Amino acid sequence: MARLERAARWRLPPQEAEDVIADYRDIVGTPPRSEDELRRELGKPRNVIRPLIQKKPYYTWLAVYVALAACVYLLGHTGFGFYSWEFYRLCFELGHFHLGPVFALLGMALALVWFRRRRDEPKSPVPKGIIITLAVLLVWIGLVFLFNWAVLCAKDDFFAMWGMMEPLIGPRGHLVYRSMHLSTWAMCLLPFFVSYTALYWLVKARVRDRRWAAAYVLALTAIVITMETVALVTSMDPTLFIEIGLRANLPKCAVITVIGLIGTGVALC
Amino acid sequence: MLKKDLIELCLLHLLSQGDQYGYELLRRLHDAFPDTQESAVYAILRGLCREGCSEQYTGQTSDGPARKYYRLTDSGTARYGELLRQWRTLLAALGALGIN
Numbered sequence: 523m524a525r526l527e528r529a530a531r532w533r534l535p536p537q538e539a540e541d542v543i544a545d546y547r548d549i550v551g552t553p554p555r556s557e558d559e560l561r562r563e564l565g566k567p568r569n570v571i572r573p574l575i576q577k578k579p580y581y582t583w584l585a586v587y588v589a590l591a592a593c594v595y596l597l598g599h600t601g602f603g604f605y606s607w608e609f610y611r612l613c614f615e616l617g618h619f620h621l622g623p624v625f626a627l628l629g630m631a632l633a634l635v636w637f638r639r640r641r642d643e644p645k646s647p648v649p650k651g652i653i654i655t656l657a658v659l660l661v662w663i664g665l666v667f668l669f670n671w672a673v674l675c676a677k678d679d680f681f682a683m684w685g686m687m688e689p690l691i692g693p694r695g696h697l698v699y700r701s702m703h704l705s706t707w708a709m710c711l712l713p714f715f716v717s718y719t720a721l722y723w724l725v726k727a728r729v730r731d732r733r734w735a736a737a738y739v740l741a742l743t744a745i746v747i748t749m750e751t752v753a754l755v756t757s758m759d760p761t762l763f764i765e766i767g768l769r770a771n772l773p774k775c776a777v778i779t780v781i782g783l784i785g786t787g788v789a790l791c
Numbered sequence: 792m793l794k795k796d797l798i799e800l801c802l803l804h805l806l807s808q809g810d811q812y813g814y815e816l817l818r819r820l821h822d823a824f825p826d827t828q829e830s831a832v833y834a835i836l837r838g839l840c841r842e843g844c845s846e847q848y849t850g851q852t853s854d855g856p857a858r859k860y861y862r863l864t865d866s867g868t869a870r871y872g873e874l875l876r877q878w879r880t881l882l883a884a885l886g887a888l889g890i891n
Binding site: 538545 | 831
């Protein structure tokens with residue numbers, strides 16, 4: 523029954539899926555039948571649902587899934603490799619205009635429209651899994667802001683702080699370089715792995731609870747502010763570095779984060 | 792007339808006798824067409840819903856949880872009449888050939 527429910531919710535429009543599941547709960551339960559009997563009389567869960575698929579809504583959903591997946595996948599994969607700036611610029615830069623945030627906002631808007639609350643949807647508490655996921659993503663966003671502040675805005679204070687620790691942990695320059703190097707690596711790899719997880723959250727938003735879309739929206743926010751920061755840190759272009767300005771990144775990330783947080787709140791409603 | 796149309800005719804006929812819930816319809820159809828999987832019959836029933844020939848509503852039962860019932864719509868009644876006419880024409884044609 524669980525497999526049948528998943529298959530129904532993935533392939534059928536939400537209301538149709540709920541009606542079919544309600545019917546099959548009756549069919550499966552009256553009279554109680556063994557798994558083998560059910561397979562013989564009904565077929566495999568996937569085959570049970572296949573004749574019920576309506577092509578237009580199903581292919582529309584698949585197209586939406588591909589579009590949502592593309593937004594998070596492309597953004598997340600620009601971070602794979604230390605030359606992220608090159609990837610990011612190749613994929614998302616148009617002159618001095620960055621397409622990364624545009625992709626993220628498109629993904630957020632599409633997710634919010636697609637996974638909006640249905641009129642007749644009963645209210646239920648937010649599942650723990652979603653809350654934990656959102657908390658982890660918020661910590662990640664917080665760390666990106668800390669990195670921005672420490673390395674880009676208050677770098678002198680930051681370096682001085684490391685300098686105080688020099689007698690304990692070795693020469694300052696080497697340590698700063700190493701910590702930046704490691705942080706940047708982490709910031710490149712995290713979006714890469716989270717982009718795959720976000721695809722799974724989209725599946726959960728379809729088959730379990732539409733509020734998993736909130737995790738997708740916040741993941742897009744985290745990925746794009748991370749990549750904007752990484753792009754700036756790993757850039758070898760001094761003119762761009764000066765022109766955009768070290769301090770300009772923080773307000774830009776703040777605006778994206780505020781939009782992402784509002785989107786997350788809307789998705790949770 | 793295909794087997795699908797025959798099953799559709801039977802479903803509409805059963806619904807014309809009164810509202811019924813999914814399992815009840817499927818069980819009776821499965822008895823009449825034992826070589827057809829219940830899921831295939833159910834797909835035809837849902838198809839009738841999508842086409843507006845039948846509609847679903849939640850009904851209360853005295854001794855159990857709320858169940859989803861199916862009932863015939865006006866367009867379902869018209870479809871039933873059309874299929875019944877086709878069936879009678881087919882019967883007459885077969886009778887003319889000496890097939891009883």
